[in-house]
Amino acid sequence: MNEMFTKAMARNIFYGGTLFFFLLFLGLTFDTMTVVPTRSNDNVIAKDANGKRTELGAQIVQGKKVWEDNNCVGCHTILGEGAYFAPELGNVYVRFGNSTDAIKAFIMSRPKNGIPGRRSMPQFNLSDADLEAVAQFLKWTSEIDTAGWPPNIKG
Amino acid sequence: MQYKSQSVSKLYFIAAIGLFVGQILFGLILGLQYVWGDFLFPEIPFNVARMVHTNLLIVWLLFGFMGSAYYIIPEESETELFSPLLAHLMFWIFLVAGAATVAAYLLVPYATLADITMNDLLPTMGREFLEQPTITKIGIVIVVLTFLFNIGMTVLKGKKTVVNLVLIMGLLGLAVFFLFSFYNPANLVMDKFWWWWVVHLWVEGVWELILGAILAFILIKITGVDREVIEKWLYIIIAMTLITGIIGTGHHYYWIGTPEYWQWWGSIFSAMEPIPFFLMVVYAFNMVNNRRKDHPNKAATLWALGTPVMAFLGAGVWGFMHTLAPVNFYTHGNQITAAHGHMAFYGAYVMIVLAMISYAMPILRGRVAANSKKSQNLEMWSFWLMTVSMVFITLFLTGAGILQTWLQRMPEAAQALDFMTTQDQIAIFFWMREVAGTTFFIGLIVYLISFFVGSSDEEATVK
Numbered sequence A: 001m002n003e004m005f006t007k008a009m010a011r012n013i014f015y016g017g018t019l020f021f022f023l024l025f026l027g028l029t030f031d032t033m034t035v036v037p038t039r040s041n042d043n044v045i046a047k048d049a050n051g052k053r054t055e056l057g058a059q060i061v062q063g064k065k066v067w068e069d070n071n072c073v074g075c076h077t078i079l080g081e082g083a084y085f086a087p088e089l090g091n092v093y094v095r096f097g098n099s100t101d102a103i104k105a106f107i108m109s110r111p112k113n114g115i116p117g118r119r120s121m122p123q124f125n126l127s128d129a130d131l132e133a134v135a136q137f138l139k140w141t142s143e144i145d146t147a148g149w150p151p152n153i154k155g
Numbered sequence B: 001m002q003y004k005s006q007s008v009s010k011l012y013f014i015a016a017i018g019l020f021v022g023q024i025l026f027g028l029i030l031g032l033q034y035v036w037g038d039f040l041f042p043e044i045p046f047n048v049a050r051m052v053h054t055n056l057l058i059v060w061l062l063f064g065f066m067g068s069a070y071y072i073i074p075e076e077s078e079t080e081l082f083s084p085l086l087a088h089l090m091f092w093i094f095l096v097a098g099a100a101t102v103a104a105y106l107l108v109p110y111a112t113l114a115d116i117t118m119n120d121l122l123p124t125m126g127r128e129f130l131e132q133p134t135i136t137k138i139g140i141v142i143v144v145l146t147f148l149f150n151i152g153m154t155v156l157k158g159k160k161t162v163v164n165l166v167l168i169m170g171l172l173g174l175a176v177f178f179l180f181s182f183y184n185p186a187n188l189v190m191d192k193f194w195w196w197w198v199v200h201l202w203v204e205g206v207w208e209l210i211l212g213a214i215l216a217f218i219l220i221k222i223t224g225v226d227r228e229v230i231e232k233w234l235y236i237i238i239a240m241t242l243i244t245g246i247i248g249t250g251h252h253y254y255w256i257g258t259p260e261y262w263q264w265w266g267s268i269f270s271a272m273e274p275i276p277f278f279l280m281v282v283y284a285f286n287m288v289n290n291r292r293k294d295h296p297n298k299a300a301t302l303w304a305l306g307t308p309v310m311a312f313l314g315a316g317v318w319g320f321m322h323t324l325a326p327v328n329f330y331t332h333g334n335q336i337t338a339a340h341g342h343m344a345f346y347g348a349y350v351m352i353v354l355a356m357i358s359y360a361m362p363i364l365r366g367r368v369a370a371n372s373k374k375s376q377n378l379e380m381w382s383f384w385l386m387t388v389s390m391v392f393i394t395l396f397l398t399g400a401g402i403l404q405t406w407l408q409r410m411p412e413a414a415q416a417l418d419f420m421t422t423q424d425q426i427a428i429f430f431w432m433r434e435v436a437g438t439t440f441f442i443g444l445i446v447y448l449i450s451f452f453v454g455s456s457d458e459e460a461t462v463k
Helices: A007-039 A055-069 A100-108 A128-142 B004-035 B046-077 B084-107 B110-116 B134-157 B162-182 B188-223 B227-252 B262-271 B274-289 B298-321 B325-331 B335-364 B373-409 B419-425 B427-450
Strands: none
Touching: A007 B188, A007 B227, A007 B262, A055 A128, A055 B110, A100 A128, B004 B046, B004 B084, B004 B335, B004 B427, B046 B084, B046 B110, B046 B134, B046 B162, B046 B188, B046 B335, B084 B110, B084 B134, B134 B162, B162 B188, B162 B227, B188 B227, B188 B274, B188 B298, B188 B335, B227 B262, B227 B274, B262 B298, B262 B325, B274 B298, B298 B335, B298 B373, B325 B373, B335 B373, B373 B419, B373 B427, B419 B427
16 A cells, blocks of 8 residues: 555544544434334333333334244344344234234244244243234334335235 | 564464364354254254354464564564463463353353353343353453553564554454453443444454455565565555455444434445455565465465455455345345455454464474475375365355345335245255355364474475
8 A cells, every 4th residue: 555645544534433433423323212212112112100111012122022033033033133033023913914813823823833834933832921022113113204114014 | 483472472373273173163063053953953043053153263273472572572572472471371361261251152042151251240242252251251351451452562662663553553442342342231222333343343343454464474574575665565455454344333323223424424434444455465466476485384375365365255255245225235144255254364363363373383383484295295185175165155055045035035025025024045055065064164174284294304495
């Protein structure tokens, strides 16, 4: 490289550039934090002044835990993130005809030993409460403003 | 070996290679499950095998990074490691904790694991790549902090070089951003937003500092080019990495409930993310072409040149392919992402660790500078087998992804195929990927064999 361009200059670009763009990133992050609650209906799951959630809110939060405790993201995507082995679930509530019952029925009916030669979801033996919770979580997720994604209902 | 304590890195490298083999075996299982849906079902469901595949990758790369640091830091600082004992201790803790976690994935249902490790106390599990029980995550933090303390103290008592400084900054960033894995908000959008602070700011941020520092060290050693020149390049490369990569995080914030302005920020900045990788290619080839000496370790030179090329292709070109918001709208979360992920991880991080192992291992095993010709030839065969296989894995997954986009995403809802129908339509690509995966595994076997042949032959020399 050119003799005019010294190592000190390169170093200063590194430190200065990193600092500048990290601060810009923090600024954008701060703004995002103020917008996300409205885009995701955070009021439904938020705690009130007494630190309590509504019954539905508590169910949705429990549903996210059921989602995590069974590693659903290990096969499925949710809002396009996860594994690409099984269908997108961010809009599954809509795809299943706006029905939490259909979601629950699907999860419950998975055969324990799978389907010969085919991919099959494991039977998780969820309790009724957990089933309802995860279905409500998926319904809430389907209502997030995702800037129009996915392109069609197939996910 | 210039300093006795560098020998601790050998342990780390051996563990890294061992876990690498495990990672690839589970990759082959996953590839087969893509086309033979009930393979190993219900004993090892896809989600479990995938968790093992990705977690082993992360853990063996961490072993590789730590091993590299334990080799580089004393040599650059021109002093013995602060505490070889601590390095040994942390090695066994990390290995046992890692092995126990993987064994638990395979032996008990994930929900049971969450239960017995008391995930309810501080729920962090069940998120992609961060599936480890909270207790394992705490263990990782302890191991990494102890490691940082150890190398930090070494640098403090010795010489401070740019390579040392950049390496430590990268590793410190790795530790700092991992802390976000403990933050799991109840709101899925918030969860996803902060999850990327670990995942993106690792692989498209601070890990590239580690990559840059290791590559700089190897280039200094094998080319004999003045370190002032190499350090200047290093600064420019990592400057471009972070200038583009930090705001580039925005390319993950298009469709997850975050504001639309990220489509602009993410597209513009991540479109520039290939620049540092391109610079890295130019620089590595320049340094080798302008070398002041010939180094007898041809295999290490090959890995060191291969790394920037494959990183540029995998991270740069394949990343750019789907990073612009209007394109990503159709490709988000399909096989294109898988294609990019495979080549980027291999090119940037697998190859730099293998380059470091290739450079250091002969010396750690008592050679002056290089293995015998026979051993090097075999290692170079494994380079080509694995690298070409990875190119094909990526091409086949790209083919699958393009078709998936075309069949499932592009048409109107009435004409679009649903997910599983699409998967059946593109199965041929998954079969070909599995074949390429198998040749990758053969390459890996050849790589392993290269450590055991020609050991009694005399060391390769510069002609």
